[in-house]
Amino acid sequence: MDKMVPYPSGAIVPERDVDKRPVLETHHLGIDFGGLTAVDEFSLTVGKTEIAGLIGPNGAGKTTVFNLITNVYQPTRGTIMLNGKSTAGKNTSQVNRMGIARTFQNIRLFSNMSVLDNVKVGLHNSIKEGFFASVTHLLGYKKAEKIADARALELLDFFSMADLAEETAGSLPYGAQRRLEIVRALATNPSIILLDEPAAGMNPSETAELMENIRRIRDTFNIAVMLIEHDMNLVMNICEGICVLDHGKIIAKGTPDEIKSNPKVIEAYLGKKKEKEADGNA
Amino acid sequence: MSIASKYKGLSKYARTNIKTYGLVIILFAVLYPLSNAGLVSYSITGQLVPICTYIVMAISLNLTVGILGELSLGHAGFMSIGAFTGAILSASLQDKVGSDPVILLLAIIAGGILAGIAGCLIGIPVLRLSGDYLAIVTLAFGEIIKNIINCLYVGIDSKGLHINMKDAASLGMKGGRIILNGPQGAVGITKIASFTAGFILILFTLFIVINLIYSRSGRAITAIRDNRIAAESVGISITKYKLIAFITSAALAGMAGALYALNFSAVAAEKFNFNTSILILVFVVLGGMGNIFGTIIATALLYMLPELLRDVGDFRMLIYAILLIAVMLLTNSSKAKLILENAKLKLRSIFRKNNDGEVGSNG
Ligand SMILES: Nc1ncnc2c1ncn2[C@@H]1O[C@H](COP(=O)(O)OP(=O)(O)OP(=O)(O)O)[C@@H](O)[C@H]1O
Numbered sequence: 001m002d003k004m005v006p007y008p009s010g011a012i013v014p015e016r017d018v019d020k021r022p023v024l025e026t027h028h029l030g031i032d033f034g035g036l037t038a039v040d041e042f043s044l045t046v047g048k049t050e051i052a053g054l055i056g057p058n059g060a061g062k063t064t065v066f067n068l069i070t071n072v073y074q075p076t077r078g079t080i081m082l083n084g085k086s087t088a089g090k091n092t093s094q095v096n097r098m099g100i101a102r103t104f105q106n107i108r109l110f111s112n113m114s115v116l117d118n119v120k121v122g123l124h125n126s127i128k129e130g131f132f133a134s135v136t137h138l139l140g141y142k143k144a145e146k147i148a149d150a151r152a153l154e155l156l157d158f159f160s161m162a163d164l165a166e167e168t169a170g171s172l173p174y175g176a177q178r179r180l181e182i183v184r185a186l187a188t189n190p191s192i193i194l195l196d197e198p199a200a201g202m203n204p205s206e207t208a209e210l211m212e213n214i215r216r217i218r219d220t221f222n223i224a225v226m227l228i229e230h231d232m233n234l235v236m237n238i239c240e241g242i243c244v245l246d247h248g249k250i251i252a253k254g255t256p257d258e259i260k261s262n263p264k265v266i267e268a269y270l271g272k273k274k275e276k277e278a279d280g281n282a
Numbered sequence: 283m284s285i286a287s288k289y290k291g292l293s294k295y296a297r298t299n300i301k302t303y304g305l306v307i308i309l310f311a312v313l314y315p316l317s318n319a320g321l322v323s324y325s326i327t328g329q330l331v332p333i334c335t336y337i338v339m340a341i342s343l344n345l346t347v348g349i350l351g352e353l354s355l356g357h358a359g360f361m362s363i364g365a366f367t368g369a370i371l372s373a374s375l376q377d378k379v380g381s382d383p384v385i386l387l388l389a390i391i392a393g394g395i396l397a398g399i400a401g402c403l404i405g406i407p408v409l410r411l412s413g414d415y416l417a418i419v420t421l422a423f424g425e426i427i428k429n430i431i432n433c434l435y436v437g438i439d440s441k442g443l444h445i446n447m448k449d450a451a452s453l454g455m456k457g458g459r460i461i462l463n464g465p466q467g468a469v470g471i472t473k474i475a476s477f478t479a480g481f482i483l484i485l486f487t488l489f490i491v492i493n494l495i496y497s498r499s500g501r502a503i504t505a506i507r508d509n510r511i512a513a514e515s516v517g518i519s520i521t522k523y524k525l526i527a528f529i530t531s532a533a534l535a536g537m538a539g540a541l542y543a544l545n546f547s548a549v550a551a552e553k554f555n556f557n558t559s560i561l562i563l564v565f566v567v568l569g570g571m572g573n574i575f576g577t578i579i580a581t582a583l584l585y586m587l588p589e590l591l592r593d594v595g596d597f598r599m600l601i602y603a604i605l606l607i608a609v610m611l612l613t614n615s616s617k618a619k620l621i622l623e624n625a626k627l628k629l630r631s632i633f634r635k636n637n638d639g640e641v642g643s644n645g
């Protein structure tokens with residue numbers, strides 16, 4: 001007989017179905033900052049090669065959800081499962097090694113390092129080079145670095161950035177910095193990549209290229225993508241499932257078409273607009 | 283292709299190596315024959331080994347402060363551990379091992395290991411925390427080590443080592459001699475350190491530190507400094523790499539300490555106090571955070587400066603302080619940076635013109 005594995009939500013599933021489970025599941029996730037409940041009852045599943053969108057007005061708690069999933073914040077309530085394994089008690093770097101990579105809303109590159117080195121830091125856990133190889137530059141150092149260089153260039157080339165490899169990361173134009181952050185995250189060989197407002201500050205042609213790239217990431221690496229974005233055109237075009245957050249709570253989940261016509265969503269967004277108009281008139 | 287453009291084509295690692303090793307080797311090649319021939323004043327010859335040890339101290343501290351980005355205010359504490367480990371070991375090996383260089387080597391290794399262990403003991407609890415805790419703890423560590431050694435008595439006789447924290451009389455020795463005599467520190471040291479040994483220790487330090495910077499571990503350490511949150515997000519264990527950098531830095535300081543102690547006939551714990559830690563930090567700050575080449579120059583110059591200013595008598599510390607402030611203002615003001623940049627560009631264009639001229643005359 002199959003072994004039974006309890007879901008964090010309380011249900012029981014046979015173990016044979018465990019690997020058929022989605023890549024990421026959150027159950028009743030919540031966090032309080034002092035008295036403020038920033039996120040509450042956040043339950044969501046993301047399929048193994050799904051492109052999922054997380055949208056909502058400013059301050060809804062979207063970035064906080066990413067920080068919870070990557071254990072930057074320890075959740076006050078709820079559980080997170082990655083490929084059927086709980087991430088409870090792990091730190092951010094361990095969560096990355098389990099398979100979650102991310103980018104940041106306000107770009108966080110190693111700005112004094114070269115573009116190539118930024119990607120090689122992403123490759124850190126797949127480079128076989130111990131401390132003694134590091135300090136002597138012997139004992140397999142040359143081979144390890146050669147493999148890492150080749151892999152890093154390959155990844156950069158995927159985003160047409162190979163010619164920028166020698167540049168200092170901080171000196172790149174804004175769009176290229178955003179792309180480099182994605183390359184660095186992909187270098188960690190994740191099973192899901194979380195993108196926090198990847199199109200922010202991009203012009204329409206850069207955004208169109210980004211949309212194409214996100215699809216290519218999913219198709220080439222066979223991984224899931226979850227993105228936060230304010231650009232509705234981008235979200236509606238590439239996301240297969242969308243989750244709408246308002247005041248820390250999920251107000252709607254569904255396909256782009258369902259979300260577009262959901263009265264609650266319209267109210268959340270239009271309501272904000274009305275408030276703003278009122279402010280403007282005052 | 284000119285030498286300059288060939289140099290430009292090299293990797294950053296190769297350029298750093300050529301520049302830094304080159305500087306050290308040239309300095310040695312000039313000073314060694316001079317000091318042997320007695321052409322350098324005695325006050326400078328006597329400073330050669332201390333300069334070497336302070337260069338190693340500053341490079342190793344730069345690993346913690348410049349490369350890892352953590353503030354340490356007790357680097358002299360590790361030097362102290364190395365110094366007294368080296369003194370005790372060399373005294374106990376004096377009759378057993380015939381060759382002085384071997385004793386020196388063993389003393390330096392032992393000093394490095396013990397200081398490394400101390401670095402580990404401090405690092406494991408403190409480097410887990412984010413914030414400036416390391417500065418506070420290393421500051422306390424430096425003082426504690428000093429006070430412990432101040433009341434430590436070690437002697438050696440036919441039965442072996444005797445250790446005690448009360449006084450020399452309670453060591454209960456039959457004959458033999460005292461190695462560590464409380465506040466007097468290590469006494470009766472056989473001076474076995476040499477300028478050549480100092481030179482080799484600098485090369486060893488450069489080898490370890492520069493290789494480390496340009497490696498997988500080094501990238502992880504620099505990444506933590508540049509952006510800890512991002513480094514965490516790509517799966518780097520922060521504590522592990524902070525520890526690697528800090529322990530390496532401590533071990534190198536311990537090695538420098540052993541060399542330092544074995545250059546004098548007596549060394550007191552008071553020598554490795556807070557002022558010494560700050561002095562080394564000043565070398566690092568003025569040499570440039572993470573800049574090994576600059577650190578060597580700053581240390582050599584600033585260490586010699588009080589010596590060279592001896593003629594000015596009472597005013598020398600005043601002049602020293604004013605010079606320090608001037609350099610600090612110069613390296614930190616944006617206006618001064620602009621002026622320096624412009625001067626650099628002008629120099630470069632002059633060189634280019636000269637080069638073009640040569641090409642023209644050749645053709
Ligand atoms: N570390 C923290 N401490 C206290 N409050 C926080 C913290 N992080 C987030 N918050 C609060 O949680 C709420 C949600 O913030 P969050 O950054 O997740 O919003 P967001 O949906 O990403 O908004 P935006 O679209 O502007 O990026 C805000 O009210 C914010 O002030």
Ligand SMILES: [Mg+2]
Nearest residue numbers: 062063064105
């Ligand atoms: Mg946000």
